[in-house]
Amino acid sequence: MAQALTESTILAPRLERPAETRRAQAVVPKRAAFWLLAPSFFLLFLFTYVPILEALMQAVSLEGFGGKRIGYGLGNFHRLFADTAFWTALSNNFVYGLGTVAPSLVLAVVLGVVLQEATRLNAMLRTVIVFPVVLPLVAVATLFAFVLMPGVGLLDYHLAKLGIAATNWLGNPDTALYAIIGLSIWKNAGYYMLFVLAGLQAIAPELHEAAKLDGASAATRFFRITLPLLKPTLAFVLVIAMINVVTQIDHVIVLTGGGPSDSTNILLNYIFQAAHQQGDTGRAAAATVISVAALLSLSVASLKTLERGMHYES
Protein backbone atom coordinates (compact mmCIF):
# COMPACT_ATOMS: atom_id res chain seq x y z
CA MET A 1 0.00 0.00 0.00
CA ALA A 2 2.85 2.34 0.88
CA GLN A 3 4.47 1.53 -2.45
CA ALA A 4 1.41 2.47 -4.44
CA LEU A 5 1.08 5.73 -2.61
CA THR A 6 4.70 6.63 -3.20
CA GLU A 7 4.61 6.06 -6.90
CA SER A 8 1.30 7.53 -7.77
CA THR A 9 1.08 10.55 -5.58
CA ILE A 10 4.46 11.59 -4.29
CA LEU A 11 7.16 10.80 -6.80
CA ALA A 12 5.27 11.11 -10.04
CA PRO A 13 4.97 14.89 -10.23
CA ARG A 14 8.64 15.32 -9.40
CA LEU A 15 9.95 12.94 -12.00
CA GLU A 16 8.26 14.87 -14.74
CA ARG A 17 10.50 17.87 -14.52
CA PRO A 18 13.62 17.45 -12.49
CA ALA A 19 15.30 20.59 -13.82
CA GLU A 20 12.86 23.07 -12.31
CA THR A 21 12.75 21.12 -9.11
CA ARG A 22 16.47 21.46 -8.65
CA ARG A 23 16.26 25.17 -9.24
CA ALA A 24 13.43 25.54 -6.74
CA GLN A 25 15.32 23.59 -4.14
CA ALA A 26 18.16 26.05 -4.24
CA VAL A 27 15.95 28.62 -2.46
CA VAL A 28 14.48 26.21 0.04
CA PRO A 29 16.57 26.50 3.20
CA LYS A 30 18.46 23.45 4.36
CA ARG A 31 16.56 21.26 6.79
CA ALA A 32 13.41 23.17 5.91
CA ALA A 33 11.35 19.99 5.97
CA PHE A 34 12.51 19.32 9.51
CA TRP A 35 11.45 22.73 10.76
CA LEU A 36 8.16 22.66 8.90
CA LEU A 37 7.23 19.30 10.38
CA ALA A 38 8.66 19.85 13.83
CA PRO A 39 5.70 21.72 15.41
CA SER A 40 3.12 19.15 14.27
CA PHE A 41 5.33 16.24 15.13
CA PHE A 42 6.13 17.55 18.58
CA LEU A 43 2.42 18.02 19.35
CA LEU A 44 1.48 14.63 17.95
CA PHE A 45 4.27 13.15 20.03
CA LEU A 46 2.90 14.72 23.22
CA PHE A 47 -0.78 14.04 22.65
CA THR A 48 -0.93 10.91 20.51
CA TYR A 49 2.22 8.81 20.58
CA VAL A 50 3.12 9.20 24.23
CA PRO A 51 -0.50 8.66 25.36
CA ILE A 52 -0.77 5.47 23.30
CA LEU A 53 2.47 4.14 24.79
CA GLU A 54 1.39 5.27 28.20
CA ALA A 55 -1.95 3.49 27.95
CA LEU A 56 -0.06 0.39 26.88
CA MET A 57 2.39 0.66 29.78
CA GLN A 58 -0.34 1.31 32.28
CA ALA A 59 -2.38 -1.58 30.94
CA VAL A 60 0.44 -4.04 31.55
CA SER A 61 1.52 -2.61 34.89
CA LEU A 62 0.64 -4.19 38.18
CA GLU A 63 -0.12 -1.71 40.89
CA GLY A 64 0.18 -2.17 44.58
CA PHE A 65 -1.35 -0.01 47.29
CA GLY A 66 -1.20 3.69 46.60
CA GLY A 67 -0.85 3.27 42.85
CA LYS A 68 2.86 2.29 42.98
CA ARG A 69 3.96 0.07 40.15
CA ILE A 70 5.11 -3.25 41.51
CA GLY A 71 5.72 -5.09 38.27
CA TYR A 72 4.41 -5.96 34.86
CA GLY A 73 1.78 -8.45 33.85
CA LEU A 74 -1.57 -8.95 32.31
CA GLY A 75 -3.47 -8.47 35.54
CA ASN A 76 -5.42 -5.49 34.24
CA PHE A 77 -6.55 -7.46 31.22
CA HIS A 78 -7.55 -10.37 33.43
CA ARG A 79 -9.63 -8.03 35.55
CA LEU A 80 -11.09 -6.40 32.45
CA PHE A 81 -12.07 -9.71 30.91
CA ALA A 82 -13.49 -10.92 34.20
CA ASP A 83 -15.75 -7.87 34.38
CA THR A 84 -19.16 -8.74 32.96
CA ALA A 85 -19.86 -5.03 32.42
CA PHE A 86 -17.02 -4.96 29.89
CA TRP A 87 -18.59 -7.74 27.83
CA THR A 88 -21.97 -6.04 28.13
CA ALA A 89 -20.37 -2.81 26.86
CA LEU A 90 -18.75 -4.64 23.98
CA SER A 91 -21.95 -6.34 22.89
CA ASN A 92 -23.94 -3.12 23.39
CA ASN A 93 -21.43 -1.33 21.20
CA PHE A 94 -21.92 -3.99 18.58
CA VAL A 95 -25.72 -3.69 18.66
CA TYR A 96 -25.41 0.09 18.74
CA GLY A 97 -23.07 0.01 15.73
CA LEU A 98 -25.26 -2.27 13.69
CA GLY A 99 -28.40 -0.42 14.72
CA THR A 100 -27.03 3.01 13.81
CA VAL A 101 -24.83 2.38 10.80
CA ALA A 102 -27.16 0.24 8.68
CA PRO A 103 -30.30 2.42 9.00
CA SER A 104 -28.34 5.69 8.65
CA LEU A 105 -26.70 4.47 5.47
CA VAL A 106 -29.98 3.21 4.02
CA LEU A 107 -31.65 6.50 4.91
CA ALA A 108 -28.74 8.47 3.45
CA VAL A 109 -28.94 6.58 0.15
CA VAL A 110 -32.73 6.76 -0.12
CA LEU A 111 -32.85 10.46 0.74
CA GLY A 112 -29.88 11.20 -1.50
CA VAL A 113 -31.50 9.49 -4.47
CA VAL A 114 -34.88 11.09 -3.88
CA LEU A 115 -33.49 14.57 -3.27
CA GLN A 116 -30.72 14.57 -5.86
CA GLU A 117 -32.39 16.85 -8.35
CA ALA A 118 -31.67 20.47 -7.60
CA THR A 119 -35.18 21.80 -7.24
CA ARG A 120 -36.04 24.46 -4.72
CA LEU A 121 -38.16 22.07 -2.66
CA ASN A 122 -35.36 19.51 -2.60
CA ALA A 123 -32.84 22.10 -1.49
CA MET A 124 -35.11 23.02 1.40
CA LEU A 125 -35.72 19.43 2.39
CA ARG A 126 -31.98 18.70 2.28
CA THR A 127 -31.35 21.62 4.62
CA VAL A 128 -33.89 20.25 7.07
CA ILE A 129 -32.26 16.81 6.98
CA VAL A 130 -28.77 18.26 7.46
CA PHE A 131 -29.57 20.65 10.35
CA PRO A 132 -28.96 18.04 13.09
CA VAL A 133 -25.43 17.56 11.74
CA VAL A 134 -24.25 20.96 12.95
CA LEU A 135 -25.91 20.63 16.36
CA PRO A 136 -23.60 19.71 19.23
CA LEU A 137 -24.20 16.10 20.25
CA VAL A 138 -24.83 17.41 23.76
CA ALA A 139 -27.57 19.71 22.46
CA VAL A 140 -29.11 16.78 20.60
CA ALA A 141 -29.05 14.91 23.88
CA THR A 142 -30.79 17.70 25.80
CA LEU A 143 -33.44 17.91 23.08
CA PHE A 144 -33.96 14.17 23.18
CA ALA A 145 -34.17 14.24 26.95
CA PHE A 146 -37.45 15.98 26.29
CA VAL A 147 -38.39 14.06 23.13
CA LEU A 148 -38.13 10.81 25.09
CA MET A 149 -39.64 12.06 28.37
CA PRO A 150 -42.32 9.57 29.41
CA GLY A 151 -45.87 10.90 29.13
CA VAL A 152 -45.31 14.60 28.50
CA GLY A 153 -42.42 14.29 26.02
CA LEU A 154 -42.57 15.04 22.34
CA LEU A 155 -42.75 11.41 21.29
CA ASP A 156 -45.28 10.21 23.84
CA TYR A 157 -47.43 13.33 23.59
CA HIS A 158 -47.90 12.84 19.87
CA LEU A 159 -48.06 9.04 20.01
CA ALA A 160 -50.82 9.39 22.61
CA LYS A 161 -52.90 11.18 20.00
CA LEU A 162 -52.60 8.02 17.94
CA GLY A 163 -53.70 6.02 20.94
CA ILE A 164 -50.31 4.57 21.85
CA ALA A 165 -49.57 4.33 25.55
CA ALA A 166 -46.68 6.15 27.21
CA THR A 167 -43.31 4.43 27.31
CA ASN A 168 -40.35 5.16 29.52
CA TRP A 169 -37.92 4.96 26.59
CA LEU A 170 -34.75 5.77 28.50
CA GLY A 171 -35.80 4.22 31.80
CA ASN A 172 -36.50 0.76 30.47
CA PRO A 173 -33.43 -1.45 29.87
CA ASP A 174 -35.20 -3.06 26.91
CA THR A 175 -35.73 0.20 25.01
CA ALA A 176 -32.97 2.54 26.21
CA LEU A 177 -30.32 1.43 23.73
CA TYR A 178 -32.80 1.75 20.87
CA ALA A 179 -33.65 5.27 21.96
CA ILE A 180 -29.94 6.11 21.87
CA ILE A 181 -29.72 4.46 18.44
CA GLY A 182 -32.61 6.57 17.16
CA LEU A 183 -30.90 9.73 18.38
CA SER A 184 -27.66 8.80 16.61
CA ILE A 185 -29.45 8.09 13.34
CA TRP A 186 -31.15 11.47 13.52
CA LYS A 187 -27.86 13.20 14.22
CA ASN A 188 -25.73 11.45 11.57
CA ALA A 189 -27.89 10.40 8.60
CA GLY A 190 -27.85 13.90 7.08
CA TYR A 191 -24.06 13.97 7.19
CA TYR A 192 -23.81 10.70 5.29
CA MET A 193 -26.46 11.91 2.84
CA LEU A 194 -24.17 14.77 1.82
CA PHE A 195 -21.57 12.26 0.65
CA VAL A 196 -24.20 10.22 -1.19
CA LEU A 197 -25.37 13.38 -2.96
CA ALA A 198 -21.80 14.16 -4.00
CA GLY A 199 -21.33 10.57 -5.16
CA LEU A 200 -24.55 10.69 -7.18
CA GLN A 201 -23.40 13.83 -8.94
CA ALA A 202 -20.41 11.94 -10.28
CA ILE A 203 -22.63 9.39 -12.05
CA ALA A 204 -23.04 10.35 -15.70
CA PRO A 205 -26.74 10.97 -16.50
CA GLU A 206 -26.23 9.29 -19.90
CA LEU A 207 -26.01 5.94 -18.14
CA HIS A 208 -29.50 6.34 -16.75
CA GLU A 209 -30.87 7.66 -20.00
CA ALA A 210 -29.43 4.81 -22.02
CA ALA A 211 -30.87 2.32 -19.57
CA LYS A 212 -34.22 4.06 -19.70
CA LEU A 213 -34.24 3.79 -23.48
CA ASP A 214 -33.57 0.09 -23.07
CA GLY A 215 -36.66 -0.11 -20.94
CA ALA A 216 -35.03 -0.56 -17.52
CA SER A 217 -37.35 0.27 -14.65
CA ALA A 218 -36.41 2.74 -11.95
CA ALA A 219 -35.72 -0.10 -9.52
CA THR A 220 -33.49 -1.91 -11.99
CA ARG A 221 -31.56 1.28 -12.69
CA PHE A 222 -31.11 1.87 -8.99
CA PHE A 223 -29.74 -1.60 -8.30
CA ARG A 224 -27.75 -2.00 -11.52
CA ILE A 225 -26.36 1.51 -12.02
CA THR A 226 -26.72 3.80 -9.01
CA LEU A 227 -25.80 1.39 -6.24
CA PRO A 228 -22.72 -0.18 -7.90
CA LEU A 229 -21.36 3.24 -8.84
CA LEU A 230 -21.95 4.54 -5.31
CA LYS A 231 -19.87 1.74 -3.83
CA PRO A 232 -16.66 3.74 -3.28
CA THR A 233 -18.67 6.54 -1.65
CA LEU A 234 -20.50 4.10 0.58
CA ALA A 235 -17.26 2.37 1.56
CA PHE A 236 -15.89 5.72 2.68
CA VAL A 237 -19.04 6.68 4.56
CA LEU A 238 -19.09 3.25 6.21
CA VAL A 239 -15.63 3.84 7.65
CA ILE A 240 -16.60 7.28 9.01
CA ALA A 241 -19.77 5.81 10.46
CA MET A 242 -17.87 3.03 12.20
CA ILE A 243 -15.41 5.51 13.68
CA ASN A 244 -18.37 7.53 14.95
CA VAL A 245 -19.81 4.43 16.60
CA VAL A 246 -16.68 4.08 18.72
CA THR A 247 -15.87 7.74 19.38
CA GLN A 248 -19.25 9.48 19.87
CA ILE A 249 -20.31 9.24 23.46
CA ASP A 250 -21.64 12.60 24.69
CA HIS A 251 -25.30 11.60 24.28
CA VAL A 252 -24.86 8.48 26.41
CA ILE A 253 -23.11 10.40 29.16
CA VAL A 254 -25.76 13.12 29.26
CA LEU A 255 -28.87 10.96 28.89
CA THR A 256 -28.26 7.65 30.61
CA GLY A 257 -24.71 7.47 31.91
CA GLY A 258 -24.72 3.92 30.55
CA GLY A 259 -27.80 2.79 32.46
CA PRO A 260 -30.37 1.54 33.26
CA SER A 261 -28.57 -1.62 34.39
CA ASP A 262 -25.76 -1.08 31.85
CA SER A 263 -28.16 -1.39 28.92
CA THR A 264 -26.66 1.64 27.14
CA ASN A 265 -23.12 1.22 28.40
CA ILE A 266 -20.85 1.24 25.36
CA LEU A 267 -17.09 0.90 25.29
CA LEU A 268 -16.01 4.53 25.56
CA ASN A 269 -18.53 5.12 28.33
CA TYR A 270 -17.12 2.09 30.12
CA ILE A 271 -13.63 3.59 29.87
CA PHE A 272 -14.89 6.96 31.05
CA GLN A 273 -16.60 5.38 34.04
CA ALA A 274 -13.65 3.18 34.98
CA ALA A 275 -11.27 6.13 34.87
CA HIS A 276 -13.41 8.94 36.12
CA GLN A 277 -15.93 7.45 38.50
CA GLN A 278 -14.28 4.26 39.73
CA GLY A 279 -10.70 5.55 39.62
CA ASP A 280 -9.50 2.25 38.19
CA THR A 281 -6.97 3.59 35.68
CA GLY A 282 -5.40 0.19 35.07
CA ARG A 283 -8.63 -1.35 33.86
CA ALA A 284 -9.47 1.84 31.91
CA ALA A 285 -6.05 1.66 30.24
CA ALA A 286 -6.57 -1.98 29.29
CA ALA A 287 -9.93 -1.11 27.72
CA THR A 288 -8.34 1.90 25.99
CA VAL A 289 -5.68 -0.36 24.48
CA ILE A 290 -8.40 -2.61 23.11
CA SER A 291 -10.37 0.22 21.53
CA VAL A 292 -7.19 1.82 20.14
CA ALA A 293 -6.29 -1.54 18.59
CA ALA A 294 -9.77 -1.83 17.10
CA LEU A 295 -9.67 1.68 15.66
CA LEU A 296 -6.16 1.25 14.32
CA SER A 297 -6.97 -1.96 12.55
CA LEU A 298 -10.08 -0.32 11.16
CA SER A 299 -8.07 2.60 9.80
CA VAL A 300 -5.24 0.47 8.47
CA ALA A 301 -7.73 -1.79 6.73
CA SER A 302 -9.48 1.19 5.21
CA LEU A 303 -6.55 3.51 4.58
CA LYS A 304 -7.07 3.39 0.83
CA THR A 305 -10.77 4.11 1.18
CA LEU A 306 -10.03 7.01 3.49
CA GLU A 307 -7.44 8.53 1.19
CA ARG A 308 -9.70 8.29 -1.80
CA GLY A 309 -12.63 9.76 0.01
CA MET A 310 -10.89 12.55 1.79
CA HIS A 311 -10.64 14.82 -1.15
CA TYR A 312 -14.20 14.61 -2.21
CA GLU A 313 -15.11 17.83 -3.81
CA SER A 314 -18.61 18.68 -4.77
Added chain:
Amino acid sequence: MRLPNLTLPRRPLSMVAIALLCGFALIWSTPLLWMLVASVRHIPYGSTEAASLVPDFKATGEHFADAFAQGDFARWYLNTLIVTLGILMVQLVTITLAGYAFARMEFRGKNLLFYAFLLQLTLAPPILIVPNTLMIVRLGLYDSLPGIMAPYFASAFGVFLMRQTFKTIPRDFEEAAILDGASFTQMIRLLLVPLARPGLIAFSIVSLTSHWNEFLWPLMVTDSPDKMVLTVGLTSFVRSAEQAADWGLVAAATLLVAGPLLIAFALFQRQFVNSFLFTGIK
Protein backbone atom coordinates in the same frame (compact mmCIF):
# COMPACT_ATOMS: atom_id res chain seq x y z
CA MET B 1 -24.61 17.89 -37.96
CA ARG B 2 -26.37 18.01 -34.63
CA LEU B 3 -26.82 14.86 -32.69
CA PRO B 4 -30.40 14.03 -31.87
CA ASN B 5 -31.31 14.91 -28.33
CA LEU B 6 -31.55 11.65 -26.43
CA THR B 7 -32.58 13.19 -23.15
CA LEU B 8 -35.95 11.94 -22.09
CA PRO B 9 -38.27 14.39 -20.42
CA ARG B 10 -37.84 13.98 -16.70
CA ARG B 11 -40.90 12.71 -14.92
CA PRO B 12 -41.65 14.97 -11.99
CA LEU B 13 -42.09 13.30 -8.64
CA SER B 14 -45.66 12.34 -8.10
CA MET B 15 -47.74 14.32 -5.63
CA VAL B 16 -47.89 11.34 -3.29
CA ALA B 17 -44.12 11.08 -3.19
CA ILE B 18 -43.80 14.80 -2.50
CA ALA B 19 -46.37 14.60 0.27
CA LEU B 20 -44.55 11.63 1.82
CA LEU B 21 -41.23 13.45 1.63
CA CYS B 22 -42.58 16.61 3.19
CA GLY B 23 -44.21 14.57 5.94
CA PHE B 24 -40.92 12.86 6.62
CA ALA B 25 -39.04 16.17 6.69
CA LEU B 26 -41.62 17.58 9.08
CA ILE B 27 -41.25 14.67 11.49
CA TRP B 28 -37.47 14.88 11.12
CA SER B 29 -37.48 18.53 12.12
CA THR B 30 -39.86 18.27 15.09
CA PRO B 31 -37.12 18.30 17.77
CA LEU B 32 -35.77 21.54 16.31
CA LEU B 33 -39.21 23.06 15.76
CA TRP B 34 -40.11 22.19 19.31
CA MET B 35 -36.93 23.88 20.55
CA LEU B 36 -37.87 27.08 18.72
CA VAL B 37 -41.48 27.08 19.89
CA ALA B 38 -40.86 25.97 23.48
CA SER B 39 -38.05 28.46 24.05
CA VAL B 40 -40.45 31.38 23.74
CA ARG B 41 -43.70 29.89 25.05
CA HIS B 42 -45.02 30.40 28.53
CA ILE B 43 -46.16 27.16 30.10
CA PRO B 44 -48.16 27.28 33.31
CA TYR B 45 -46.75 25.17 36.11
CA GLY B 46 -48.00 21.58 35.97
CA SER B 47 -49.18 21.78 32.40
CA THR B 48 -48.80 18.64 30.31
CA GLU B 49 -48.79 20.58 27.06
CA ALA B 50 -45.03 21.13 26.94
CA ALA B 51 -44.76 19.03 23.79
CA SER B 52 -47.26 20.98 21.76
CA LEU B 53 -45.82 22.35 18.54
CA VAL B 54 -48.52 24.93 18.00
CA PRO B 55 -47.13 28.37 18.77
CA ASP B 56 -49.59 30.52 20.70
CA PHE B 57 -48.26 33.82 19.31
CA LYS B 58 -47.55 35.30 22.72
CA ALA B 59 -43.80 35.08 22.80
CA THR B 60 -42.13 35.32 26.16
CA GLY B 61 -38.49 35.95 26.93
CA GLU B 62 -38.75 34.42 30.41
CA HIS B 63 -36.90 31.22 29.54
CA PHE B 64 -33.97 33.11 28.10
CA ALA B 65 -33.95 35.39 31.12
CA ASP B 66 -33.94 32.30 33.38
CA ALA B 67 -31.17 30.72 31.32
CA PHE B 68 -29.00 33.81 31.67
CA ALA B 69 -29.78 33.99 35.37
CA GLN B 70 -28.97 30.34 36.06
CA GLY B 71 -26.02 29.89 33.74
CA ASP B 72 -22.95 32.02 33.28
CA PHE B 73 -23.52 32.28 29.54
CA ALA B 74 -21.25 35.30 29.03
CA ARG B 75 -18.36 33.35 30.52
CA TRP B 76 -19.25 30.18 28.59
CA TYR B 77 -19.47 32.00 25.28
CA LEU B 78 -16.15 33.69 25.94
CA ASN B 79 -14.45 30.41 26.91
CA THR B 80 -15.89 28.60 23.91
CA LEU B 81 -14.74 31.38 21.59
CA ILE B 82 -11.25 31.40 23.09
CA VAL B 83 -11.00 27.62 22.82
CA THR B 84 -12.34 27.26 19.27
CA LEU B 85 -10.47 30.25 17.83
CA GLY B 86 -7.30 29.47 19.78
CA ILE B 87 -7.26 25.91 18.46
CA LEU B 88 -7.93 27.12 14.94
CA MET B 89 -5.18 29.78 14.94
CA VAL B 90 -2.50 27.32 16.01
CA GLN B 91 -3.82 24.60 13.71
CA LEU B 92 -3.71 26.86 10.66
CA VAL B 93 0.00 27.42 11.23
CA THR B 94 0.95 23.82 11.99
CA ILE B 95 -1.06 22.25 9.18
CA THR B 96 0.12 24.75 6.56
CA LEU B 97 3.76 24.12 7.40
CA ALA B 98 3.51 20.34 7.62
CA GLY B 99 1.14 20.09 4.67
CA TYR B 100 3.63 21.99 2.53
CA ALA B 101 6.49 19.75 3.60
CA PHE B 102 4.55 16.61 2.71
CA ALA B 103 3.34 18.03 -0.60
CA ARG B 104 6.58 19.50 -1.92
CA MET B 105 9.65 18.17 -0.17
CA GLU B 106 11.67 15.02 -0.34
CA PHE B 107 13.36 13.68 2.74
CA ARG B 108 14.26 10.37 4.24
CA GLY B 109 11.50 8.54 6.05
CA LYS B 110 8.80 10.69 4.48
CA ASN B 111 6.35 7.85 3.94
CA LEU B 112 6.82 6.42 7.37
CA LEU B 113 6.32 9.84 8.92
CA PHE B 114 3.23 10.44 6.82
CA TYR B 115 1.65 7.24 8.10
CA ALA B 116 2.67 8.14 11.62
CA PHE B 117 0.75 11.38 11.15
CA LEU B 118 -2.29 9.62 9.74
CA LEU B 119 -2.47 7.53 12.88
CA GLN B 120 -4.05 10.44 14.69
CA LEU B 121 -6.93 10.55 12.20
CA THR B 122 -8.95 7.92 13.96
CA LEU B 123 -7.48 8.26 17.43
CA ALA B 124 -9.40 11.36 18.38
CA PRO B 125 -8.68 12.58 21.91
CA PRO B 126 -11.93 11.08 23.30
CA ILE B 127 -10.45 7.61 22.85
CA LEU B 128 -7.26 8.62 24.60
CA ILE B 129 -9.00 10.54 27.39
CA VAL B 130 -7.31 8.57 30.15
CA PRO B 131 -3.64 8.98 29.10
CA ASN B 132 -4.26 12.45 27.64
CA THR B 133 -5.68 13.70 30.91
CA LEU B 134 -2.55 12.43 32.66
CA MET B 135 -0.42 14.28 30.15
CA ILE B 136 -2.35 17.50 30.70
CA VAL B 137 -1.94 17.16 34.46
CA ARG B 138 1.78 16.54 34.05
CA LEU B 139 2.16 19.63 31.88
CA GLY B 140 0.42 21.68 34.55
CA LEU B 141 -2.45 22.51 32.21
CA TYR B 142 -5.24 20.80 34.13
CA ASP B 143 -8.31 22.98 34.64
CA SER B 144 -7.17 25.62 32.17
CA LEU B 145 -8.33 26.65 28.72
CA PRO B 146 -4.94 25.81 27.12
CA GLY B 147 -5.43 22.33 28.58
CA ILE B 148 -8.64 21.96 26.56
CA MET B 149 -6.93 23.23 23.43
CA ALA B 150 -3.49 21.62 23.49
CA PRO B 151 -4.28 18.10 22.18
CA TYR B 152 -5.88 19.62 19.08
CA PHE B 153 -3.07 21.97 18.08
CA ALA B 154 -1.74 19.40 15.66
CA SER B 155 -4.22 17.94 13.22
CA ALA B 156 -3.30 14.97 11.09
CA PHE B 157 -6.41 15.50 9.12
CA GLY B 158 -5.58 19.16 8.51
CA VAL B 159 -2.07 18.21 7.42
CA PHE B 160 -3.52 15.71 4.99
CA LEU B 161 -5.98 18.27 3.69
CA MET B 162 -3.31 20.91 3.15
CA ARG B 163 -1.04 18.38 1.46
CA GLN B 164 -3.84 17.67 -1.01
CA THR B 165 -4.48 21.39 -1.47
CA PHE B 166 -0.83 22.26 -2.13
CA LYS B 167 -0.62 19.44 -4.63
CA THR B 168 -3.31 21.11 -6.73
CA ILE B 169 -1.24 24.31 -7.00
CA PRO B 170 1.05 24.19 -10.04
CA ARG B 171 4.73 24.22 -9.23
CA ASP B 172 5.31 26.78 -11.96
CA PHE B 173 3.94 29.49 -9.69
CA GLU B 174 6.55 28.80 -7.05
CA GLU B 175 9.30 28.60 -9.61
CA ALA B 176 8.26 31.90 -11.15
CA ALA B 177 8.25 33.51 -7.70
CA ILE B 178 11.71 32.14 -7.00
CA LEU B 179 13.04 33.38 -10.31
CA ASP B 180 11.67 36.79 -9.40
CA GLY B 181 13.77 36.67 -6.29
CA ALA B 182 11.21 35.78 -3.63
CA SER B 183 12.62 34.26 -0.48
CA PHE B 184 11.30 30.98 0.88
CA THR B 185 9.16 32.61 3.56
CA GLN B 186 7.85 35.21 1.13
CA MET B 187 6.86 32.42 -1.21
CA ILE B 188 4.87 30.65 1.48
CA ARG B 189 3.30 33.79 2.90
CA LEU B 190 2.52 35.76 -0.25
CA LEU B 191 1.95 33.02 -2.79
CA LEU B 192 1.04 29.66 -1.32
CA VAL B 193 -1.17 30.65 1.59
CA PRO B 194 -3.46 32.82 -0.58
CA LEU B 195 -3.66 30.06 -3.19
CA ALA B 196 -4.44 27.48 -0.54
CA ARG B 197 -7.34 29.50 0.82
CA PRO B 198 -10.11 27.10 -0.23
CA GLY B 199 -8.44 24.33 1.74
CA LEU B 200 -7.85 26.57 4.73
CA ILE B 201 -11.46 27.76 4.75
CA ALA B 202 -12.81 24.23 4.44
CA PHE B 203 -10.65 23.16 7.33
CA SER B 204 -11.62 26.17 9.44
CA ILE B 205 -15.34 25.48 9.16
CA VAL B 206 -14.94 21.86 10.18
CA SER B 207 -12.53 22.70 12.98
CA LEU B 208 -14.72 25.46 14.43
CA THR B 209 -17.85 23.29 14.24
CA SER B 210 -16.32 20.25 15.85
CA HIS B 211 -14.64 22.14 18.69
CA TRP B 212 -17.66 24.30 19.39
CA ASN B 213 -19.57 21.03 19.79
CA GLU B 214 -16.96 19.17 21.80
CA PHE B 215 -18.02 17.95 25.22
CA LEU B 216 -16.25 14.99 26.81
CA TRP B 217 -12.71 16.34 26.63
CA PRO B 218 -13.45 19.78 28.16
CA LEU B 219 -15.49 17.97 30.80
CA MET B 220 -12.53 15.75 31.66
CA VAL B 221 -9.81 18.37 31.96
CA THR B 222 -11.64 21.20 33.66
CA ASP B 223 -13.06 21.45 37.10
CA SER B 224 -13.85 24.99 38.10
CA PRO B 225 -17.01 26.73 36.88
CA ASP B 226 -15.11 29.63 35.32
CA LYS B 227 -13.40 27.22 32.88
CA MET B 228 -16.66 25.78 31.55
CA VAL B 229 -17.46 25.87 27.85
CA LEU B 230 -21.01 26.07 26.45
CA THR B 231 -21.54 22.33 26.01
CA VAL B 232 -20.46 21.54 29.55
CA GLY B 233 -22.59 24.37 30.91
CA LEU B 234 -25.62 23.14 29.00
CA THR B 235 -25.66 19.77 30.73
CA SER B 236 -26.20 21.47 34.08
CA PHE B 237 -29.63 22.54 32.82
CA VAL B 238 -30.80 19.05 31.94
CA ARG B 239 -30.42 17.72 35.43
CA SER B 240 -32.24 20.61 37.04
CA ALA B 241 -34.91 20.61 34.33
CA GLU B 242 -35.76 16.97 34.77
CA GLN B 243 -36.58 17.63 38.38
CA ALA B 244 -38.40 20.91 37.84
CA ALA B 245 -39.90 19.89 34.48
CA ASP B 246 -38.89 23.30 33.19
CA TRP B 247 -38.56 22.36 29.55
CA GLY B 248 -38.87 25.89 28.24
CA LEU B 249 -35.62 26.63 30.03
CA VAL B 250 -33.91 23.60 28.47
CA ALA B 251 -35.14 24.62 25.03
CA ALA B 252 -33.85 28.17 25.50
CA ALA B 253 -30.47 27.02 26.84
CA THR B 254 -30.06 24.50 24.02
CA LEU B 255 -30.88 27.20 21.51
CA LEU B 256 -28.30 29.50 23.07
CA VAL B 257 -25.63 26.81 22.71
CA ALA B 258 -26.53 25.53 19.24
CA GLY B 259 -27.91 28.79 17.81
CA PRO B 260 -24.70 30.40 16.55
CA LEU B 261 -23.82 27.32 14.49
CA LEU B 262 -27.37 26.86 13.22
CA ILE B 263 -27.46 30.47 12.06
CA ALA B 264 -24.01 30.21 10.49
CA PHE B 265 -25.09 27.04 8.72
CA ALA B 266 -28.29 28.60 7.43
CA LEU B 267 -26.35 31.60 6.10
CA PHE B 268 -23.34 29.82 4.63
CA GLN B 269 -24.87 26.49 3.74
CA ARG B 270 -22.86 26.02 0.57
CA GLN B 271 -19.54 26.60 2.27
CA PHE B 272 -20.49 24.29 5.13
CA VAL B 273 -21.58 21.48 2.86
CA ASN B 274 -18.53 21.87 0.65
CA SER B 275 -16.16 21.77 3.56
CA PHE B 276 -17.89 18.74 5.09
CA LEU B 277 -17.46 16.97 1.77
CA PHE B 278 -13.98 18.30 1.27
CA THR B 279 -12.94 16.97 4.59
CA GLY B 280 -14.96 13.90 5.42
CA ILE B 281 -13.34 13.25 8.73
CA LYS B 282 -13.51 15.81 11.45
